[in-house]
Amino acid sequence: MYSRTQNENGSYNTRCLDCFMTVASCVETERELDLLEAHHICPEKALAELLAQERAAEARAASN
Numbered sequence: 084m085y086s087r088t089q090n091e092n093g094s095y096n097t098r099c100l101d102c103f104m105t106v107a108s109c110v111e112t113e114r115e116l117d118l119l120e121a122h123h124i125c126p127e128k129a130l131a132e133l134l135a136q137e138r139a140a141e142a143r144a145a146s147n
């Protein structure tokens with residue numbers, strides 16, 4: 084999820100709603116926003132995935 088805002092000069096900013104990091108600012112086109120958002124590596128999502136993997140490993144260990 085991203086929060087897009089528009090500047091007075093018509094350019095855009097976009098912020099990640101998971102880690103609240105500004106992904107890009109002063110972007111000219113929405114097409115460029117799409118690309119920049121797609122390339123954002125979110126530390127919050129990476130952490131959540133890591134924790135999910137650990138929980139899955141623990142569940143496997145507990146069932147053995």
Ligand SMILES: [Zn+2]
Binds near residue numbers: 099101103124126128
């Ligand atoms: Zn993020």
